[in-house]
Amino acid sequence: MKNVALSDLPPETVKRLLSEGRLYLHLGPYVTALSTKDAGVREFLTDMYQDCSILVGEEALVDFSLEVRAPNLVRRYIRRQIVADPGFYFPAVPLPVKLGPLCLEMGMNLCVALQSFRQAIFHAGVVSDQKGGIVIAARSGGGKSTLTAALMEEGFRLLSDEFAILCAETSFLLAYPRPVSLKNQSIDVVRVFAGADQVSDRLTGTPKGDIAYRRLRKSDLETANLPAKAKLILFPRFQAEAAPAVEKMDIADAAMQLIASSPNYQVIGEPAFHALMQMLDGVEAYEITYGNTEDSLMLVKDLWEAVDG
Amino acid sequence: MVEMATSENPHERVRQFFCFASGLTPLPTDAKALSDFVSWAQRGHILGQVAAVASASDNKRLQTLLENAATRSAYDKRMLKFETERIERALLGTDIRVVLLKGSAYVAEDLLAGIGRRVSDIDILVKEEDLPEAEKLLRQAGWKDEVSTANPYDQKYYRDWMHELPPLRHSKRRTIIDVHHRLLPRTARISPDHLAMMADASPVGDGNLLVFAPVDRFIHSAIHIFADGALETPARSLLELFYLFNDLSVQERDSLESRAAFLNVMSPVQIALWALKRYFGVMVIVNKSNISKVLRLSIETMVENGRAAPLARVLLYVRSHYLRMPLPLLMAHLFRKAIRRG
């Protein structure tokens, strides 16, 4: 099998491979076989994942197979809806067909969350520089993705905006860079500091309001095989007009919240316990409260400067 | 050795796949054949079983996928084992003897059939007269009515017609336990002699839990798969039957049919033997007169065409319900289910 960039494949080939379910996306630790006949999904993929590595050939061994398709024949013509089918039973809510890209992204996330058992997965964004990694834990409305995207502009490398992927053997974080999902107001915020051409078209009327994606960077893909050692764990709290504030957290509390956010910690068992405890022995955890992106960046930079290299 | 590409004939192809899956033949080294097989095993959720019997390979990608599947099946095994211990603890100090059924029994006995099973329910069998006390103790230990069947209609339906209590879900651990007092519903067309099977059951280690004798274990699996509607996961079910059959001695295999006749469960056992012969090349003589052609066809469609067989699925579903319930009762039940969903 050989590796090519998605943009090197002619559009007809991409279309054919996708309709046959043989577009093998090789990203970070996973190979996903993608399948769709939906033109909107195909366009989104071709654009946002253009620099990604594709395995070409008939004999791929894949971690996940994902089909994005109409829920059934009747609905395909009448209601024009679309669902993600990761090949195992999952109660998917069919979405309007124009939300196909959301379905693709959601389906890819579900594959990792529910079918990957070699690494412990926690719901968090991760960025890093030569010092090590910053884990930004997910909290409803906490602003994880906005902060992750903002840190990317500050010279940090993106490992993931959705998952902290902890290697059980090394306790290092693995990279699975994907387009960063932005919601509502944060779409405009990121368009301003990353440039409008770096952000996808806006999907309106999704279950989470408006959604757009920040484009994958070539540099993040090129370094995707480099793991990072976690040094700092942040629990962001966005509150309109709040004064910036930092509070040191008990590591035990941080551990508790990370475990509660993991879809596979329980399945992996003892190796996940060891890896998490080892990771936590080398980190500090903080809750940061802020009312705007500038404040959040200032807080993170201050904390990061205090961390030993 | 010349590596054969995967056969185009669906029956041959599935037969080859089952040989790989059960370790009868080593995994193919041809990349295309390997990829076809692995993707079939992934779709059928049996990669965990494959991981348990496959020998180490130089193929790093393959090892990665097998390791992933093995971790997942180790979790199910751990869970089944722990829940089994919790049941033993809940009934500690009483005279109630519990027979572990299916997955929990295979895991308790460390059988190959217990590896890679992805089940979340634990099935146990107790004597009907022990039922009230067993239910009371399990409730004390934290198992409560499962929300979806806690309504009065389902509660009454289970207690009047079924072979088990309404499912109980542990309030903290969220696991489900099905407490059986018979192997099939009171209304089923066939009525296995579960008391004879219980009489032959033996303890696990030196504990209070029991498991069926090997022949009865195979027979119960056949009943469950072919008379109780478990063929929703055909690859997994057939592998289980194969492993259980494989664990029998020659004498035990020879006694299968007479035991099945004695227990009044000839038909599912014959279907099971027919399927083992068809897909694993197991050397048995099968009397096909008891197996309806329609049923054979629908099993073939389901196993050989995978999930692209909606009609076969409906047939098997109706059949398993038909086996469980007389027609008027069945219609009433399906009708109520339809209304409650709508």
Place this chain on the structure above:
Amino acid sequence: MTVSANPNNDHWLWGVYTNHMVTHSFGDTTFVYNRQSGTTHIFNLVSMAMIEFLSEKPRSMNEIIRDFPAYMGVDAAECPAGVVRRLFGELDEIGLLELVQS
């Protein structure tokens, strides 16, 4: 609290096999991974003390109630039977107690 069979039987001795668990402490808080259940629990100083107490040697319920306060270095009034029983129940329910001898 859901306690199954009555543990107040003097012939039943309860113990803890420490090789059934892995622990990691952050200050007063200990994370305990139970190898049998695959579940992670968080223990405080008192529940950890009970684990250490029962891993020394198995004891009957009555002995536990009688001797645990002294093991903790407090008066029985500060460590009443009700608290000990409930703690026992919590450990029993998560499957960390083993019936050693009957």
Place this chain on the structure above:
Amino acid sequence: MVEQDNKKEFQERRRQLLRLGAAGVPMVLTLKASAAQPVHSALDCSFVIPTTSNILVDSDGRAWIGSRGVREKSGELKVSDIDKFRQQADFVFPNGSAPSKFRPDTCDTQKGWTTCYRFYEIDSNTNITPADYLNSSGNWSLTGAKGLYLALASQYIDTYGNDGGFPGISCLTSILTYLEYQ
């Protein structure tokens, strides 16, 4: 000497935990990783609230859940009932927990009656199907007492994860997990 002090302090922390234990605080916490939870329960799951779960909300969005009643007279609530309800609440949620549309519009207290709170009643055995509150494009539209209950339940999940203590949590978690991973 320092070691002696440390030992004393350690002992004092254990004593304090024992006092908490006597007050009913658990000594062992079990972490509920979500595991395969979302795969097992369906999006159309529903749950029953076993006991009366009335909800009191103040203008900051603080909320109390309890089983007591609060007397109401033409939109005003009795202050003494409110005090008792707050003291005996089973769950207390901090500022900002109840969405603004559930909070009181005005705040005025006179002669033992107040408009500074709103009171919602949920009887025991009330059945809630969270999916009823998702509209056709999957957005939450939470209304009425049950809607408020769901809003608070999701706050609870954010803080404690999928712990079994709050009725309906696992059902709601499966849905939220689904919506979260997009």
